[in-house]
Amino acid sequence: MERFEISRAADVDAAIRAGALSQTAQQGARVRFLAGGTTLIDLMKLDVEQPEQVIDIGRLPLDQVTQRDDGGVDIGAMVRNADLAHHDHILAQYAVLSEALLSGASAQLRNMATTGGNLLQRTRCVYFRDPAMACNKREPGSGCGAIDGFNRNLAILGTSDTCIASNPSDMNVALAALEATVHVQGTRGKRAIAFEDFFLLPGNTPERETVLEPGDLITHVSLPAPVSGARSTYLKLRDRASYEFALASTAVVIALDGGKIAHVRLALGGVGAKPWRAVQAEAMLQGQTPDGGLFQRAAEAALADARPQSENGFKVELAKRCIVQALKDATQAA
Structure with a gap:
């Protein structure tokens, strides 16, 4: 770990001013915010992250779950x-979020990890996490060891x-x-960013993972009001039952009306360069009568x-089966 300075932000504005000292939009900025530290500290120990300044935001008043008048949160x-x-309202109205959180990491890490930190969690690719290996995400232009490797x-x-x-x-x-x-709050003021637009695909600039700019601080995440009857x-598939990342996972939000699918949102994990909305599958499911054949076509x-690589072609079939089972579980519950 390289030497760094650490300070505590007195308020949101002070954190933004300190964060804006970074002169690069690349993730490995020289000024980094410290929340729970469950990812940042690991990466600093590995010399993947080498910030000159770390701004502790742990005491900022951004730790509440608030129900809005419009029914959202x-x-x-x-x-x-x-x-x-374990929040009562999340358990009752947004079960998929509670289930996803409880399937990740360990109880000890969940006690420390934060919403903002989890949102910005970085890849577990072994080439990214080893400075001796080629990684365009960590060092643009160095190559991608994973394409022909593990x-x-x-x-x-x-x-x-x-x-990849x-x-x-x-x-x-x-x-x-x-x-x-x-x-987000930053030097340009406050911005609300749709989740679908927040993450960037790697393209030719894999070092840029989100639309955040230097000094931007995530203040909160808002969820719309639950869909009536949804x-x-x-569902998470992994090599072992605990403390393991997904090989494939599926989040489903679905509502039936008169025996037909009136609302459906489908997202995939473990298989995407970013959290992956399966919009083609959603379109195929909308307005249809749920059954195994329909679910299989949607998964296809x-x-x-x-675009599977040399060692992960199995994920194609695994993800399809994950989607089908998650849809069955959700519609049977309905």
Whole structure:
């Protein structure tokens, strides 16, 4: 770990001013915010992140879950994953989010990890996390060792010739299906960013993972009011039952009316370069009578653009089966 200075932000404005000292929009900025520290500290120990200044935002008043008058909810960036997963309103109205959070990491990490930190969680690609290896995400232009190397756990959707890293977060998959909005405050003031627009595909600039700019601070995430009669679920497939990242996962939010699908949102994890909304599958499901054949066709549509690598071709079929089972679980519950 390199030497760095650490200071505590007195308020949101002070944090933004300090964060804006960074002169690069690249993720490895020289000024970084410290929330729970469950990812940042690890990456600093590995010399993947080498900030000169670390701004502790742990005491900022961003740790509340607030129900809005319109029926939606605002989740502060500093809300701990454990608190959010066990919050009565989240359990009752946004079960998919609670299930996703509880399927991730360990109880100890969930006690520390925050909503904002989880949102920005970085890939577990072994080439990204080893400075001795070629990684365009960590060092633009150095190459991608994963393409011809160990890629079993990496993405098959949204990849490019420069990067095939997968987004590791379970929470992000649920937020995609719930059509969340990310609220940011920075030097340009306050901005509300649709979840679908928040993450960037790698393209030719894999080092740029989100639309955040230097100094931007996530203040909260908002969820719309629950769809009337909707049920939701999160299904995660992984190598072992606990403390493991998804090989494939599916978040489903679905509502039936008169025996037909009146509303459906479907998001995938473990297979995408970003949290992946399966919009083609949603379109195929909308207005139809749910059954196994329909679910299989929707799963085929969701993976139609998959680009598997040498070791992760199995993810195509695994993700399809995950989608079918999650849809069955959600509709049977309904």
